Amino acid sequence: MENKEEFYEIIKEILEHEEFQKRKQFPHHGEETVYDHSMKVAYLSYKMAKKLKLDVKSATIGALLHDFYTTPWQTAPKVKRIRDMHGFMHPKIAYQNAKYYFPHLMNSKIEDIITKHMFPLTLKIPKYRESWIITTADKIASLSVFKKPKDLPKYIGIRGKKKVKK
Numbered sequence: 215m216e217n218k219e220e221f222y223e224i225i226k227e228i229l230e231h232e233e234f235q236k237r238k239q240f241p242h243h244g245e246e247t248v249y250d251h252s253m254k255v256a257y258l259s260y261k262m263a264k265k266l267k268l269d270v271k272s273a274t275i276g277a278l279l280h281d282f283y284t285t286p287w288q289t290a291p292k293v294k295r296i297r298d299m300h301g302f303m304h305p306k307i308a309y310q311n312a313k314y315y316f317p318h319l320m321n322s323k324i325e326d327i328i329t330k331h332m333f334p335l336t337l338k339i340p341k342y343r344e345s346w347i348i349t350t351a352d353k354i355a356s357l358s359v360f361k362k363p364k365d366l367p368k369y370i371g372i373r374g375k376k377k378v379k380k
């Protein structure tokens with residue numbers, strides 16, 4: 215059985231961290247913030263990992279930090295090469311950032327979860343079952359805010375930029 219107390223116990227340290235709190239100001243898709251989105255993916259992943267009797271702690275932490283990149287993607291300068299676009303770059307950046315702020319929480323499973331969550335966009339195949347959970351949960355959580363298929367490019371971060379309050 216899932217329970218919210220256990221969920222919050224796993225993510226408490228990250229949630230209370232000042233750097234993670236900044237994600238309340240990062241727009242994600244539509245009106246949703248990166249904070250809201252990350253919480254949604256984390257809880258969905260927590261429940262799925264629990265149900266499948268997997269590594270619940272790594273799945274939940276990896277999910278919460280899967281979009282822990284450094285700056286709102288809407289403010290990033292334009293890039294010429296497709297592989298430099300947000301959709302391709304942010305998993306690596308998110309992992310570097312997660313390792314910087316929470317080195318004691320990292321493990322190879324969490325690294326795999328964060329760096330491969332955009333599969334199949336980022337070609338490397340997720341190695342762990344927990345990684346598959348997060349890449350699925352991310353798509354479910356993201357697509358639920360998109361009402362129309364034409365909004366799909368926003369998921370991969372190539373369209374729909376909007377101004378960010380500074």
Ligand SMILES: [Fe+2]
Nearest residue numbers: 280281304331
């Ligand atoms: Fe992402």
Ligand SMILES: [Fe+2]
Nearest residue numbers: 251280281352
């Ligand atoms: Fe995401």
